[in-house]
Amino acid sequence: MAALVSATEPDSRGELPPRHDVWLASQMASYRTPVIPTGHAALDEELPNGGWPCSVLIELLLQDHGIGEMRLLRPALTALGRQRRIALIQPPYMPQVAAWTAWGLPADRLLRIQAERAADALWSAEQVLRNGSCGALLFWQTQVRAESLRRLHLAAQASETVFWLLRPLVGAQDASPSPLRLALHPAIGGIDVRIVKRRGPHAEGTLRVDLLDMPFFHPFPPTSPVPRHAYLDRRAPAAAAARNDTASLV
Structure with missing residues (x-):
């Protein structure tokens, strides 16, 4: 009979083998699942495996909407959207299709879902x-119960999707099964990121991520003269908006 060797016994060099489910408080852990680089070198250095992990619940805790969170996710979304669709559930604003197209994400790669009830939005997610x-899922929620967070995390573990849950900053004080939680604050020229939770040592202070080179929308090619008048988004007709009242998955 072959001898049983404990996974915690040191090898011939006296070193412990790496494990995904156990880590020392002074060391950065690793994920069993693939990761997508964030596109921001300083942030990658602070995250296990150097990027956004697939198959887990990632929480982005926002001081307010529109502080730079979408530009922060832009490199990952652009990479993921080349092959698979990106789902947006309960976005606080109507997505600007022209901006997504400028990022290299065609409109047919976006799946927007609006639901009247929180329970329907959770079911859709x-x-x-x-x-x-879908290669990526962005889910906006104002209030999420602990039971719902556990359900979302379990569903994420059974998938290969990069899943971000965007919720208010006040949620940082609540317990969560999410292995990665980031608090985002607005900053001049970028965004301040505070790592609330990660699989690794406690992160001190905040990390400044520069977003000046990642404008949300390039309306004109670099060689084209910029006109002196502004462009306004045309509001959708009331009849068209009404068709989005119920949850839909296409």
């Missing part, structure tokens, strides 16, 4: 994760 057709 779980279905997107279990379906496996």
Whole structure:
């Protein structure tokens, strides 16, 4: 009979083998699942495996909407959107299709879902994760119960999707099964990131991520003269907006 060797016994060099489920408080842990680089070198250095992990619940805790969170995610979304769709559930504003297209993300790669009830939005998020057709899921929620967070995390673990849950900053004081939680604050020329939770040593202070080279929308090619008048988004007709009242998954 072959001898049983404990996974915690040192090898011939006296070193312990690496494990994904156990780590020392002074060392950065690793994920079993693939990761997507954030596109920001300083942030990658502070995250296990150097990027956004797939198959887990990632929490982005926002001081307010529109402080730079989408530009922070832009490199990852651009990479993921080249092959698979990106799902947006309960976005606080109507997505600007022209901006997404400028990022290299065609409109047919975006899936927007609006639901009247929080329960319907939660169900939609779980279905997107279990379906496996989307490379990324962004889910905006104001209030999330602990039971709902556990359900979302379990659904994420059964998928290969990069899943971000965007919620108010006040949620940072609540317990969460998410292995990665980042608090985002506005900053001049970028965004301040505070790592609330990660699989690794406690992160001190905040990290400044420069976003000046990542404008949300390039309306004109670099060689084109910029006109002196502004462009306004055309509001959708009331009849068209009404069709988005119920949850839909296409």
